[in-house]
Amino acid sequence: MEYSTRPDRKVLGAAGEYTARLMIEEAGLRVLECNWRDGRRGELDIIALDDTDSAQAWTVIVEVRTRGGRGKGSALASVDPRKVARLRALTGAWCRQRGHLGSRVRIDVVALTLNARALRDWPTAPGSGVDLRTRGAQTLWLRGVQ
Known part of the structure; x- marks a missing residue:
């Protein structure tokens, strides 16, 4: 396998979204959609269904934030x-488009922060899930961001 010295932002972001999908699925949620776009207004990274409590199923909008190094926090x-x-605005647009108005929806954030050492010897194979x-x-999953 070939390695680069440091991944670019797109590659690091894709690895962050891949990792977040794994975390979400391991927690028992079902991924419904990824990278939903509302024209130029923006993108929702992951839309999932949390029906782990059958009495209170939630549609979960997951924002994935990935940072390498500590220079930017x-x-x-x-x-x-x-x-x-x-x-919130994008979530409303998705709910209108998909007919989910009035359903239980929450916004979560999965934050992944790597130190500079973790960015060395990055695999360059295209499509490789890292x-x-x-x-x-360092992973942090905040549920129900206000």
Whole structure:
């Protein structure tokens, strides 16, 4: 396998979304959609169904934030009130388009932060799913972001 010295932002982001999907599925949620776009308004990373409690099923919108190194702070630090407002607007658009108005919906954030050492010797094979937890990523899953 070939290795690069450091992944670019797109590759790191794709690895973050892959890792988040694994985490979500391991927790018993079912992924419904990935990378849903509302034109130029933005994208919802992952839409999942949480029916682990059959009495209270939720549609879960998951924002995945991935950061490499600590120069810009943690991945969670990149979720500010403006980002949450954008996620709410996109969630409303998705619900209208998919006929989910009035259903239980929550917004979660999965934040993955890697140190500089974890970014060395990055596999360059296209489409290779990299679970960032195996590279020492600090993971945080916040449920029900307000």
